[in-house]
Amino acid sequence: MPLRDKAAITGVGETAYSRNSGQSVLALQMRASLAAIADAGLTPKDIDGIIPYGTSGVVAEDFATNFGIPDLRFSATTPMGGASCVAAVQCAVAVIAGGICRHVLIPLGRNGASESRIGSRVRQLPQFRMVGEFEMPVGALAPAQLYAPMARRHMELYGTTSRQFGEIAVTTRRHAGLHGNAMMTSPITIEDHQASRMIADPLRLLDCSLESDGAVAVIVSAAERARDLKKRPVYVSGVGEGHPDSPSTITQRPDLTTFGTAKAAPRAFAMAGMTPADIDVAEIYDCFTFNVLCQIEDLGFCKKGEGGAFVENGALGLGGRLPVNTHGGLLSQAHMAGLNHIVELARQLRGEGGATQVPDAEIGLVTGYGDMGDGAVAIMRRG
Amino acid sequence: MSEGAYAKPLPEPSRDTKPYWDALNEGRLVIQQCAACGKLRHYPRPVCDACYSMDATWRQVSGRGRVHSWTVAHHPFHPGFKTELPYLLATVDLEEGVRMIAQLRSVAPEAIAIGLPVEVAFERATDEVTLPVFRKAG
Numbered sequence: 001m002p003l004r005d006k007a008a009i010t011g012v013g014e015t016a017y018s019r020n021s022g023q024s025v026l027a028l029q030m031r032a033s034l035a036a037i038a039d040a041g042l043t044p045k046d047i048d049g050i051i052p053y054g055t056s057g058v059v060a061e062d063f064a065t066n067f068g069i070p071d072l073r074f075s076a077t078t079p080m081g082g083a084s085c086v087a088a089v090q091c092a093v094a095v096i097a098g099g100i101c102r103h104v105l106i107p108l109g110r111n112g113a114s115e116s117r118i119g120s121r122v123r124q125l126p127q128f129r130m131v132g133e134f135e136m137p138v139g140a141l142a143p144a145q146l147y148a149p150m151a152r153r154h155m156e157l158y159g160t161t162s163r164q165f166g167e168i169a170v171t172t173r174r175h176a177g178l179h180g181n182a183m184m185t186s187p188i189t190i191e192d193h194q195a196s197r198m199i200a201d202p203l204r205l206l207d208c209s210l211e212s213d214g215a216v217a218v219i220v221s222a223a224e225r226a227r228d229l230k231k232r233p234v235y236v237s238g239v240g241e242g243h244p245d246s247p248s249t250i251t252q253r254p255d256l257t258t259f260g261t262a263k264a265a266p267r268a269f270a271m272a273g274m275t276p277a278d279i280d281v282a283e284i285y286d287c288f289t290f291n292v293l294c295q296i297e298d299l300g301f302c303k304k305g306e307g308g309a310f311v312e313n314g315a316l317g318l319g320g321r322l323p324v325n326t327h328g329g330l331l332s333q334a335h336m337a338g339l340n341h342i343v344e345l346a347r348q349l350r351g352e353g354g355a356t357q358v359p360d361a362e363i364g365l366v367t368g369y370g371d372m373g374d375g376a377v378a379i380m381r382r383g
Numbered sequence: 384m385s386e387g388a389y390a391k392p393l394p395e396p397s398r399d400t401k402p403y404w405d406a407l408n409e410g411r412l413v414i415q416q417c418a419a420c421g422k423l424r425h426y427p428r429p430v431c432d433a434c435y436s437m438d439a440t441w442r443q444v445s446g447r448g449r450v451h452s453w454t455v456a457h458h459p460f461h462p463g464f465k466t467e468l469p470y471l472l473a474t475v476d477l478e479e480g481v482r483m484i485a486q487l488r489s490v491a492p493e494a495i496a497i498g499l500p501v502e503v504a505f506e507r508a509t510d511e512v513t514l515p516v517f518r519k520a521g
Contacts, residue, residue, distance in 0.1 A: 133394045134426045138485045138514055140472055141392070141460040148454030149474045149484075156452070156497050198469075201455035201492070251474050251484045252425065256452055 004271050006097040008226035008233035008383060009089075011040025011219035012343040017183050017334035019113040021213035028215035029058050029109035030066050036217035041230030042103060047219075049074035049101035051088040053108040053337060055125065063105065074101050079127065081370025082285055083241065083260070085218075085339040086378050090239040092220035102222050108339040109215025127371045130248045143287060144208060146250055146372070148200040151290035153256040155202060158305035162202055164312060165289040166193030168324075169206045169331060171316045172286065176328025178355040183210055184332040207289040209330035216339040218346070226383070233383035234349045237363075238272025240264040244373035253373070257305075259291075261298035261367060261375030268377040269300070276300045279379070280361040281348050282322055283341035285369040286329040295367055296322075299377065318356060326356040338368045342378070349382040389509050391463030400427040402441050407513040410505050413441040414481055425481035446503030447520060448477040455492045473517055475501055487517045 013035025015021070015028055023031075029052075037044055044067035050060040052075075060075030074095050078087040085108060092104035110116070131146065140146055154160050170190055176182035188206065196205040226233035242263030246253040269275060276299060284299075286292045293307035301322060302310045316324035327333045327344035334340060345366045347353050353361070361382070368376040396404045403426075406413040415427045419436035429437055452474045459465040473487035473495070487501060500520035507513045 130426050132392075133396070133400060135484055136392045136461075137394050137508075137512075138472070138516075139391075139456060139461075139464050139467075139470055140484055141464070144458070145454055145456055145460065145472065149452035149472070152454060153452040153497075198455070198457040200458065201469075203454075249426065251482050256474075 003093050003097050003239065004237055004273065005235040006223055007093040007220050008223055008235045009218055009342065009346040009380065010221040010226045010229045010231060010233055011036040011042065012346050013039055013217045014181065014340065014343055015214045017181060017212050017214040019213060021111055021114065025056060025109050025111055026058055026062060029056070029107045029217070032109060032215035033063065033105055033107045033217040036105070036219050039231060040219045040221065042219065045069055046103050047105045048072060049092065049095055049104035051076055051078060051091055051104060051106050053077070053084055054079040056108060056110055058107070058109065063107070074104070080241065080368070080374040080376065081127065082287055082337050083368035083370035083374040083376040085337055085342060086239070086366060086368035086376035087241045089220060089236060089342065089378050090241055090376065093236050093239055096220065096222045102225055104220045105217060106220065106339065107215070107217040108337055111213045112335055113211040113213050127248070131372070135249070135251065144200040144203050147288055147290065148203050150250060150256045150294070151202050151288070154290065154294065157257065158308065160293065160308035162194065162204070163190055164293065164308040165202070165207050166190045167311045168286070168289040168292050168316060169193050171314060172325045172329045172331045174317065175326050175356050176332035179327050179333065180354060182328040182333040183212060184328070203288055203290065209287045210332070210335045212334035212336065214334050214336060216336045216343055218339060218342050232350050234346045234380050235383050236378055237381050238268040238270070238274065238379040239377065240267030240271065241374070241376040244375070247372055247374065250372050257294060259294060259298050259369060259373045259375045261295050261369065261377060264375045264377045265299045268379050272379040274363065274379055278363050279322065279365045281326060281345070281358040281364040282324050283326070283345045283364070283366040284324050285338045285341065285367045286325055286331050287369060289331070291369050292324065295369060295375070298375065299365070299367070318358065323358045326353060326358065341366050345380055349380055391508070392461060393508065393512050399429055403427050404512065406441065406443070407505060407515060408511065410513070411443050412446045412503050412515060414444050414479060415439050416442040423479055423481050425483070444477060444479045448475040448483070448501055450474070450495060450497055450499040450501060451476045451482060452497070453487065453495050471495065473501065475517055483515065485515045485517050489518045
């Protein structure tokens with residue numbers, strides 16, 4: 001496998017997460033990036049590739065300018081909404097394995113609570129052109145409304161319940177309360193979930209992720225460089241992206257209950273030479289609770305339709321059969337488009353997980369999900 | 384905004400999609416059809432994914448279909464929809480084999496189910512734009 005273990009996560013950085021950062025998005029991203037570079041034991045001028053988040057308004061040139069990078073060799077964006085960050089890892093590994101770069105910076109930051117909220121952001125994306133013309137005018141405007149028919153179809157076909165969605169919200173909140181850098185820390189119960197107001201049936205308020213201010217950055221380095229850096233490397237053993245059938249609109253998708261994740265996962269597992277049984281901890285993109293449940297199926301942890309039963313009885317909690325979103329995820333830590341999930345996986349595999357550390361976590365998985373069902377999967381192992 | 388002005392998002396038809404919107408404005412539902420192999424496709428776009436022909440015609444369809452899935456919108460993600468909450472959005476399999484999403488009128492949320500027969504109706508938004516809606520089939 002040409003890309004297996006060719007690159008590693010060597011540095012991670014985050015700002016505090018809040019509803020009002022009081023800083024520009026540009027400053028937030030620089031702050032997180034400097035933290036990630038320092039975490040790796042590098043200097044900013046060591047960065048020779050940058051893959052920014054396509055819609056944050058901050059571009060590779062901003063980093064070259066602020067850091068005085070003399071010879072940036074590569075920049076690109078991976079416009080897959082919430083799947084962008086894991087797809088960016090795939091892109092970074094490929095350009096590293098191809099000999100173009102040594103140290104690639106993946107930054108993301110937003111004032112998603114205080115400045116630009118989700119409803120106004122998505123309408124400007126070219127990936128939403130068809131939705132903008134044919135679905136928004138009839139009232140299908142926001143991700144909650146676009147994704148709810150997938151959740152409803154899953155419930156009708158497989159008997160999945162709102163209480164099973166609630167299991168995911170409750171467990172994720174518990175992790176956020178232990179983590180130390182999360183926006184929502186008060187414990188919730190299934191009854192709280194059931195009592196939370198309906199947003200787009202069957203999705204309730206506590207099925208929905210947060211709007212957040214903050215920034216995150218990750219450094220991906222060539223494996224032979226990673227061994228000499230400050231922190232224990234976290235190797236990228238397998239990675240893949242997958243675009244669903246009917247990628248421009250969910251409405252026309254033959255099977256509403258399958259994401260692009262189902263195409264990405266077999267590629268990532270094959271590259272890693274691993275199976276779902278090898279995974280000690282999983283950071284699964286959680287824009288909505290349903291998306292976690294559906295990805296657990298698409299990733300192969302259980303069969304299609306069995307995700308509801310899989311998540312019951314605390315299965316996703318610490319000590320459960322598959323600890324998921326040990327940082328509190330987008331539901332309770334912050335909505336950083338899943339780059340915070342990559343940071344958390346790296347910390348888990350370094351043994352830096354603190355109060356939510358999964359004991360002896362050696363192999364983990366992180367996913368992204370975005371736009372109309374794009375999926376991306378990375379499998380990592382501690383070095 | 385003047386009284387009675389339309390306050391919700393409107394489509395901006397392109398050269399590829401204008402015939403669809405023009406037909407709706409005349410009270411007809413048309414679906415794009417490949418002129419070479421006959422495959423129907425929705426939403427309108429330049430290329431047939433079966434034979435790659437870029438020649439297409441517009442076929443008037445029955446407007447009849449069955450509910451494939453749905454949501455009930457309780458939160459207004461756009462202020463223009465605030466007064467009509469809650470509203471039902473149905474994903475519908477048309478008899479001819481493509482899907483549409485539109486508001487479903489005249490059906491209580493408790494009465495909706497996969498397979499419920501529905502038919503299209505037309506609601507004028509502005510002089511230029513008419514939107515499709517579904518009603519329970521009569």
